[in-house]
Amino acid sequence: QVVSLASTDSQSSLAISYSGAQVTKVQVQDPTGALGASANYGYLNGRLDKVTDPTGGATQYGYDTVTGVMTTITDPRGITYLKNEYDTSGRVVKQTVADGGVSILAYSAETLPLPPLPPSIAPTYPDCTGALTITIALADSNSIPSTNCGVSYSYLVPPSGPVIRSQYTTITDARGTQTRMNFNDAGLVTSQVEALGTPVERTTTHEYDSVTNQKLATTDSLGRRTEYAYDAAGNLKTLTRLAGTSGAVSTTFTYEPTYNQVATITDPLLHVTTFSYDLKGSLIKVTDPQGKETLMTYNDACRPLSLTDPLGHTTTFAYDPQGNLIQTIDPLGDATTRDYDLFNRLTALTNPSAFITQYGYDVINRLTQVNDTQGGGTAFTYDPNGNLLSVTDAKAQTTLYGYNNMDRLANRTDPLLASEGYLYDLEGNLQKFTDRKTQMAQFTYDALNRRTQAAYADGSTTIYTYDAGNRLTQIVDSVSGTSTLAYDNLDRLTSETTPQGIISYTYDAAGRRASMTVTGQATVTYAYDNANRVTGITQGSSIVAFAYDAAGRRISQTLPNGVVTEYSYDVASRLTEIKYMKGSTTLGNLTYSYDATGNKTRAGGTWASVSLPQAVSSTLYNANNQMTQFSANTLTYDANGNLTNDGTKTYSWDARNRLTSMSGTGVTASFMYDALGRRISKTINGVTTKYLYDGNDIVAEIKNGVVTATYLRSLNIDEPFMRTTATGQEFYHADALGSVMALTDSTGAIKTTYTYDPFGNTTVTGTSTNPFQYTGRENDGTGLYYYRARYYSPTLQRFLGEDPIFTLRCLQIYTGGKNAYAYVDNNPIRYVDPFGLDKNECPGRGQVCAVKCGLGGGVSGAVPCAFTTVITGQACDYVCGKIVGIPILDNILCDYICKPIFEKKKNECDRNTQKCVTECRSRC
Known part of the structure; x- marks a missing residue:
């Protein structure tokens, strides 16, 4: 019997106690031999009856006294959250959960031979010398050290002869909806019919190789076929979507021969990304389609020692x-x-x-x-x-x-x-x-x-309609009207029709947006390099061009009026200078310095703002972090935490927690939103402006049924390039946060400038009616900026309402219960918050942030995260094989050695995704 487990990956060990052959306790033991937290296991008639965790919480299991099958599970709160009922063949036919929900399972009853056992597989694993040594102490005082990184597999041999096995299974869920799954002789699902017998019935079919049982094809409810091809080693070689049609697109893979790890990925446009490995199987180089290399080194335990960008x-x-x-x-x-x-x-x-x-x-x-x-x-x-x-x-x-x-x-x-x-x-x-x-x-x-x-x-009310491909096709909102969505066969949005207008899209074979057309405007087209970075955006005769360095960082941007913006970085990919040029003339520049943590410590240059917020004599807050006094003004809130009066203005909110109106000295305003939460109109002092959106960004302003302004934009959020009105064109020039510093005309001459204090109080010099100013967001002229999910007051230096997703328990675990009203954690010179939901160090300036945040920038921008995931996954694969052979101990060992606390917390949150989603839906 195994009585202790120790690992070089932990300073502590596990002590295991038995009663006969049954494990009764697993206890943590520190390096001094002192015993700590323990899990206890109880049995009844030889079956696991109770598991008690270190806090005393007990999970209990109930069994049928005749057949021995498990019938109930009761959680540590004393709630029986699962009850099983069985047929005479020992199959579950009914499950009842704690809220009274009942699921029914029905089976066919054919007598069929068992399929052959899967072939014996002896995979080769990377040789991580010294990665892990596990010492297993036996009851006879012997110890068995193990340093084998490989994992072996074994199969239980079933009884010979025919058995009862279903060709189909029908599951009726707690709402009475049926799902039927059909199986082939190998026990593989050949078809799945969801919502059986209802108007939204949906069928998916699968085809398999009769020898290897590898999946060959899947056909969805719209008849779209996806095919899979494999190499001789069983690795996926080609994935083809829309197989058999003129729109088919394929991605291909090759593998290195030693460990069968991916060697190349070729996308539908024949762009190749290459992965190289050392003799131990560790990823040491990623070469993007442009030949730029990212390098990694490792120690003997296959843990990364360095990461070098191109x-x-x-x-x-x-x-x-x-x-x-x-x-x-x-x-x-x-x-x-x-x-x-x-x-x-x-x-x-x-x-x-x-x-x-x-x-x-x-x-x-x-x-x-x-x-x-x-x-x-x-x-x-x-x-x-x-x-x-x-x-x-x-x-x-x-x-x-x-x-x-x-x-x-x-x-x-x-x-x-x-x-x-x-x-x-x-x-x-x-x-x-x-x-x-x-x-x-x-x-x-x-x-x-x-x-x-x-x-x-x-x-x-809001009514949602879907097609057979599970795609949202129509939203009818009783307040804002109807939105209709259309898609191509690869589920890409091809058009959106709203009361404000129609936008349509096309895509290339790699799924990149190729064009966008707004009714009444010239089509916008997009060009890319082989690393999937946007190199040009064209509308009519207007062209915006971009250039990048080897690390995928944007180094220049050229606007249609000839003004060039140049970007410089330090070796940590932090932006150190932005220079705005018209030919050989410098229009202005900005420079940045940072501390060791990445906070900006200095902003210089001819366009640097020097204003500071006005001093405030006093502020007071209540127990929910709501500001109740600001200087001489008293602030009040409704029960949902929305500001209703700031001492000078009153605010009204609808049943969906959206600001609908405000009034005060010199200003009266009202707002309307669509079902997706986008603000589609505002009325300021009697003047109404309506908006047409491309995704989350405005592409047209409409007044009295007439388009009064159009926008040429980036694919990044809050990055406009050109505004066209009846008086001409204006071109945008932004700082590192995306705040608009100046507007130039078609000749490159500066016409309007903007300065800001750190929290966004804005000074405008010029006559432009451009609304996009601080961090690229909309200045309403009411004292507020519109940040999509919420409104922000630069004067108060905070949002008017709580963060809609702040109250989710998953988020609070990670943020440490931060203030729900604070703007970007009170660090506005470093962060932005384009959605009013969370701070973001990348305001959407494309590859300016690619390396820092892993956004875009081709492979070089994404490697650090993927690289870490690969290593973590490999480590757990090594440890979590059946190294002991006792399921309870294997699970404990995997949790104990492999999963650091924050990974556990993330996994716990992932397991509760439905909770998080449903909570968020009620707010967002």
């Missing part, structure tokens, strides 16, 4: 003896360090400026405390099922969460004791949401669990 800038990594990443040094030599406890949990993170964030955990590795560098602490508590119960911030202000029997969020209570509630149907779809103003929103769904209608407390 310009030769290197980031290095260091590890402790347990393999935890303890230091990252960027190309400038600035270091970020990490500390861990005996159980490999991150306990401190020190940034290059020596600011320390500390983390604390409970005995089952749940994050319980985050202390920032100023000593402010955020605390988290959980229920026995691991659901987040409370978040208490640094001011001792607590937000509470409650859950139903299915562990779905049922209510949230803010620090002012205002509560909102969530009610779900039996399939977990959000059915009713009652906000803190007691306004109820109700939602209905079709048999495929797609939302078909939303009804709000003010009587407004």
Whole structure:
């Protein structure tokens, strides 16, 4: 019997206790031999009866006394969340869950021979010498050290002779919707019919190789066929979508022979990305379609030691003896360090400026405390099922969460004791949401669990329609009208028709946008290089051109009026200068300096703003971080946290928490939105402007039914290039945040300039009516900027309402309960927030940010994330094979050694995606 497990990847070990042949306890043991947290296992009649976690929470299992099959599972809260019923063949025919939902399973009953066992496979794994040594101590005091990185597989031999096996299975879910799956003789699904017998019935079929059982083709409900081809080793060689049609597109793959890892990927335009490996199978080079190389090196344990971009800038990594990443040094030599406890949990993170964030955990590795560098602490508590119960911030202000029997969020209570509630149907779809103003929103769904209608407390409704390909084709909003969407056979949006106009799109074989046409305007076309970077945007005779360096960073932009913007960077890919040129004449420039953490410490140049916010005598806040006093003004809010009066203006909000009107001295305004949340009209002091959108960006302004302004834009958000009105063309020149610094005319002469204080109070010099100013967002002339999900006040230096997704428990875990009204965490000279939802260091300036944020820029921009994922995945593959052979211990070992706490937290959030989505739907 295995009595202890130790690993070089951990300073602690596991001690295992038995009763006979059954494991009764698994306990953590530190290097001194002291025993810590334990999981206990109880049995009844030889079957696992109870598992008790280190906090005392017990999960219990019930069995049929005759057949021995599992009939119930009861969670640590004492709720029986699953009950199984079986037929005489021992198959589950009915499942009842904690909220009363019942699923029915029906089977065919043919007697068929078993398919042959899968072939014996002996895969070759990268040779990670020293990557991991696991010592398994046996009861007879012998130890078996293992350093084999490979994983072996074995198969249980079934009884000989025929058995009862279904050719089809029908599952009836808790809402009464049936799904039927048909199987071939090998037990593989050949077809799946969802929403059987309903108007939205949907069928998907699959074809397989009769010898290898590899999938050869899939055909969806629209008849679209995807084909798969394989090489002799069984690796996917070609993936072809729309197979058998003139629109077929294929992606091909090749593999290196030793470890069968991907060697090349060729896209439908024949652009090739190449991957190279060392003798141990570690990825050491990625070559993009333009021949630019990103290089990696590793230690003997196959952990990355360095990452070098195509310009030769290197980031290095260091590890402790347990393999935890303890230091990252960027190309400038600035270091970020990490500390861990005996159980490999991150306990401190020190940034290059020596600011320390500390983390604390409970005995089952749940994050319980985050202390920032100023000593402010955020605390988290959980229920026995691991659901987040409370978040208490640094001011001792607590937000509470409650859950139903299915562990779905049922209510949230803010620090002012205002509560909102969530009610779900039996399939977990959000059915009713009652906000803190007691306004109820109700939602209905079709048999495929797609939302078909939303009804709000003010009587407004939204109706959604889908096609057989599961694509949203129409939205009818009782307030804003009807939007119709059309797609091509690759699910790419080809047109959007709204009351404001029609926009249509085409694409190339690689899925890149080739053109965009707005009714009444010249078509916009897009050109790309082999690394998928935009090199040109053309509308009529107007051309915007871009150039990039080897690292994928934008180094120049040329506007139709001939003004060239040049970008310079340091070795850490931080923007150090922007220069605006017309021929040999410099129109202006901006320079930037940074501290070791990446915060801007200086902005210089002829276009640098020097204004500062006006001093404020006092501000006060309540327990929910709402500003209640600003200088001499008193501020009030509704129960949902929306500002209703700032001392000079009043604000009104609809049942969907959208600002609909405001009034005060010198200003009266009203706003309207479409079903996608885009603001489609504003009326300021009696003048109404309507908007036509390309995705999230405005491409036309309309007044009294006449188009008064059109925009030529980037594919990045909030990056306009040209505005055309009855008086001519204006061209945009922005800073590092995307704030518009100047507008030039067709000759390149400066006509309007803008200056800003750090939080966006704006001074305009010139006569342009251009609304896009601070961080590229819309200045309404009301004292507010429109940031899509929310409105922002530069005077108050905060948003008018709470972050719509802030209250999600998944987000609060990671943000440490940050202020729901704060604008970009009060660092407006570094970050932007284009959607009013979260700070973003990349304002959408394309490859200016590619390397920093992993956005675009071809392979070089994406390698760091993909590279890390590959390594993490390989490490867990090595450890989480059946190295012990006892399922309980294998699972514990994998959790214990492989998964650091933040990966666990992310996985926990992923498992609760439906909760997060349904909570967000009620707000966004």
